[in-house]
Amino acid sequence: MFCPKCRSEYRKGFTECADCQVELIPELAPLPAEPKSVDYVQYQELLSTYNLADIAFIESILDSEKIIYFMQNEEFNTLTFSPQPVRVMVNTDQFDQAKKLLKDFQPQYSRLSSD
Numbered sequence: 001m002f003c004p005k006c007r008s009e010y011r012k013g014f015t016e017c018a019d020c021q022v023e024l025i026p027e028l029a030p031l032p033a034e035p036k037s038v039d040y041v042q043y044q045e046l047l048s049t050y051n052l053a054d055i056a057f058i059e060s061i062l063d064s065e066k067i068i069y070f071m072q073n074e075e076f077n078t079l080t081f082s083p084q085p086v087r088v089m090v091n092t093d094q095f096d097q098a099k100k101l102l103k104d105f106q107p108q109y110s111r112l113s114s115d
């Protein structure tokens with residue numbers, strides 16, 4: 001038996017939830033499925049670099065593997081010198097895959113993020 005309010009499970013013989021004072025029911029209705037947004041993508045920093053040649057190379061690799069990513073600060077770097085590195089942000093779900101792809105890639109001016 002279950003309490004429909006707090007979802008506590010009770011042994012046979014109980015008819016009322018001690019906490020909520022509501023009648024127990026034999027089966028709980030399943031919880032509504034969590035709404036899944038298809039458009040929402042979480043990004044994680046794969047690496048950052050000052051080297052635009054690296055960026056082009058990384059883009060080509062990520063494109064070829066259909067990894068969802070974006071480059072942060074890219075516009076600034078292509079137009080003028082910027083003290084900000086370009087940060088390569090990849091879809092969190094594909095982070096491990098992306099990292100594996102770039103495992104052998106040793107960019108001269110880049111640092112792979114440590115996690």
Ligand SMILES: [Zn+2]
Nearest residue numbers: 003006017020
């Ligand atoms: Zn209850």
